[in-house]
Amino acid sequence: MSDKSISTAPAVQTGNWYEPDAKLKRRYASDRRLRFYGVTAIVFALGMLAALVGTIAVTALPAITQTMVTLDVELPADKIDPADPRSAGYLKLFSDAVARLFPEVDTPKETRELRQLFTSSAQYQLRDMVVADPSLIGKTVAFTFPLSDIGDQLHKGAIDRNLPSDQRRVSDIQIGWYDRLVEQDRITAPFNWGMIFNADSRFPEQAGLWGALVGSFYALLICFLVSFPVGISAAVYLEEFAPKNRWTDIIEVNINNLAAVPSIVFGLLGLAVFLNFFGMPRSAPIVGGLVLSLMTLPTIIIATRAALKAVPPSIREAAIGVGASKMQTVGHHVLPLAMPGILTGTIIGLAQALGETAPLLLIGMNAFITAAPESMFNPSTALPTQIYIWADSPERGFTSRTSAAIIVLLGFLVCMNAIAIYMRKRFERKW
Amino acid sequence: MDKTAETTGVLSGAAATRTDGHEIKVAASNVSVFYGEKQALFDVTIDIPGRQVMAFIGPSGCGKSTFLRCINRMNDTIDICSVTGTIEIDGANIYDPKIDPVLLRARVGMVFQKPNPFPKSIYDNICYGPRIHGKARAGSEMDEIVEVSLKRAGLWNEVKDRLKEPGTGLSGGQQQRLCIARAIAVNPEVILMDEPCSALDPIATARIEELIDELRERYTIVIVTHSMQQAARVSQRAAFFHLGRLVEEGETDLIFTNPSDQRTQDYITGRFG
Ligand SMILES: Nc1ncnc2c1ncn2[C@@H]1O[C@H](COP(=O)(O)OP(=O)(O)OP(=O)(O)O)[C@@H](O)[C@H]1O
Ligand SMILES: [Mg+2]
Numbered sequence: 194m195s196d197k198s199i200s201t202a203p204a205v206q207t208g209n210w211y212e213p214d215a216k217l218k219r220r221y222a223s224d225r226r227l228r229f230y231g232v233t234a235i236v237f238a239l240g241m242l243a244a245l246v247g248t249i250a251v252t253a254l255p256a257i258t259q260t261m262v263t264l265d266v267e268l269p270a271d272k273i274d275p276a277d278p279r280s281a282g283y284l285k286l287f288s289d290a291v292a293r294l295f296p297e298v299d300t301p302k303e304t305r306e307l308r309q310l311f312t313s314s315a316q317y318q319l320r321d322m323v324v325a326d327p328s329l330i331g332k333t334v335a336f337t338f339p340l341s342d343i344g345d346q347l348h349k350g351a352i353d354r355n356l357p358s359d360q361r362r363v364s365d366i367q368i369g370w371y372d373r374l375v376e377q378d379r380i381t382a383p384f385n386w387g388m389i390f391n392a393d394s395r396f397p398e399q400a401g402l403w404g405a406l407v408g409s410f411y412a413l414l415i416c417f418l419v420s421f422p423v424g425i426s427a428a429v430y431l432e433e434f435a436p437k438n439r440w441t442d443i444i445e446v447n448i449n450n451l452a453a454v455p456s457i458v459f460g461l462l463g464l465a466v467f468l469n470f471f472g473m474p475r476s477a478p479i480v481g482g483l484v485l486s487l488m489t490l491p492t493i494i495i496a497t498r499a500a501l502k503a504v505p506p507s508i509r510e511a512a513i514g515v516g517a518s519k520m521q522t523v524g525h526h527v528l529p530l531a532m533p534g535i536l537t538g539t540i541i542g543l544a545q546a547l548g549e550t551a552p553l554l555l556i557g558m559n560a561f562i563t564a565a566p567e568s569m570f571n572p573s574t575a576l577p578t579q580i581y582i583w584a585d586s587p588e589r590g591f592t593s594r595t596s597a598a599i600i601v602l603l604g605f606l607v608c609m610n611a612i613a614i615y616m617r618k619r620f621e622r623k624w
Numbered sequence: 625m626d627k628t629a630e631t632t633g634v635l636s637g638a639a640a641t642r643t644d645g646h647e648i649k650v651a652a653s654n655v656s657v658f659y660g661e662k663q664a665l666f667d668v669t670i671d672i673p674g675r676q677v678m679a680f681i682g683p684s685g686c687g688k689s690t691f692l693r694c695i696n697r698m699n700d701t702i703d704i705c706s707v708t709g710t711i712e713i714d715g716a717n718i719y720d721p722k723i724d725p726v727l728l729r730a731r732v733g734m735v736f737q738k739p740n741p742f743p744k745s746i747y748d749n750i751c752y753g754p755r756i757h758g759k760a761r762a763g764s765e766m767d768e769i770v771e772v773s774l775k776r777a778g779l780w781n782e783v784k785d786r787l788k789e790p791g792t793g794l795s796g797g798q799q800q801r802l803c804i805a806r807a808i809a810v811n812p813e814v815i816l817m818d819e820p821c822s823a824l825d826p827i828a829t830a831r832i833e834e835l836i837d838e839l840r841e842r843y844t845i846v847i848v849t850h851s852m853q854q855a856a857r858v859s860q861r862a863a864f865f866h867l868g869r870l871v872e873e874g875e876t877d878l879i880f881t882n883p884s885d886q887r888t889q890d891y892i893t894g895r896f897g
Contacts, residue, residue, distance in 0.1 A: 505740075507738055508740060508742065510698070511803070512752075514733065514736070514807070515730070515756075515810055516727070516728075516729040516756065517752075517756055521756055
């Protein structure tokens, strides 16, 4: 029966070698369709990413430079005590310099308007300059300092001169003064180093990320110092030493669950435990780091366990076979071989922690702090919370600075992920 | 060179001697092994004489590896595995709770089916064992151990100029000889080999077989093999396992020419397995 059915079965129509038949064509068509869907999806994803990064970059563009003005300031020796240059009357010296440049400005109202063009802390910057270099005393120096937010916006063309005077933030007379400064070549727009090396400020032209960078650095350091050893120890114990029973199953499930807990919950936990119970300082990077380490722990544990599992059993057998104890097997062979995977996981965990905002808000790392923290116990902000603060500030200058800060944060994240990828490639091992 | 006997004398006891002049090195009696509920080995009783090669043969899954791994308590590393019965080496029971499995494994080395050098240099591969057992200090003493071990494993001439290169960069056969050198570097008394040639070509296999023949002067060797020819070539005694039981054991020549059990006969003539 079967013989017969084979012999009478119609020969499969496959066309000839050069002209695929309809069925084959349909198969190819569906292949192409699938490939098209895939490419479309990728293009869509990349497009969204490009749009996101593009808008941020465009918004951040004005923050690349900071408009500065240069005035000639007299520093007469009889007004500044070289033994104590800090206590001299710099506001007066600065005002004199401004008055020399604009002798016609004499009413208090006009003086105030003129001063609005310059950053409000000009006299302190002048003081710092003299304190740093007392040899300037007795000379007339060129003092360069930032314009205020409105001056900066005016220079960058963000303020429309054609609007009626009462609808823009600068008056006609201020525009006149600004134009005079431009004519005299006193306005420059160098790279905005202050954005990186200044601490936060209420005034956008002085606000920088330094405090946030230091705060984030301390927080990540704490996070690493806590979660790395604890995570590795936990993972090594669970993977290599713990008996496989119901208890370790429960622990394993819970660790995986921990990785999925929303970050704000960790923030509440940190608030309740570290601040309220242990009485640690508010807004301090040490608390931020501890909270972040709680979040990073599961990531590191899971990555470490995966890396340990990936070490082939033959290596363990080899070590045990020559008489290494369990501890030696793990310490001398398994852990070093798993290390690249562990470090990759750790860096990815730290990158997540770097961008984490919600838990830091809850422990007060969004405070307004105008100096970089001196230690990890001082109040401070962190990069993401600094972005959060700036995004909330009404001044125009903060809009571009917020985007610039986002770019800095993204830059760090990309670097960290790149290191992780590099390490994975570099230490990838084939057995 | 032979200071193992004194330094690691954790086992002591009178070793029985046999009529043919070879003392009994390993004596197993009523060894049963369970993987969880499942029994893999049933009441194996066997004497393994010293300074000879003993071959374990039998169809796949019959428990050869399982029994071999009992001799250096490698099975301890498998959670679900439990062993009953006694195995004595030089008259001392290695399953005695007082025996430290780590010291035992220094005396009973093992070579695995797949060459498994550490992903370290050739030198470090050899010196790892002596170092963790404190048998030699780093320096000339260690250099000597490395050289002697590699020479005994017949690998010295091929690798003496590249001791710092990774052991994983050698060919399969060289890697397996490196593993043998690593095992003999701790100066064991017994070497267990689980199908050491199954991943090698005939030439590399021949080298290892020669090596086994040389090593037999100093060490007691137990080898698991699926190749009847290999068993016949390298071993003096052979044991045939079937379905977790030791069917028969005796001089290799006798087992191959005149087996007393029908199952052995069937297996070596290729009727099953
Ligand atoms: N780790 C383990 N867990 C559970 N059962 C195991 C384990 N190792 C071996 N066994 C079982 O024990 C029995 C004997 O296995 P063993 O590895 O000793 O066979 P073998 O004779 O070495 O076979 P082969 O020649 O294929 O290597 C087999 O039925 C196997 O399924
Ligand atoms: Mg086996």
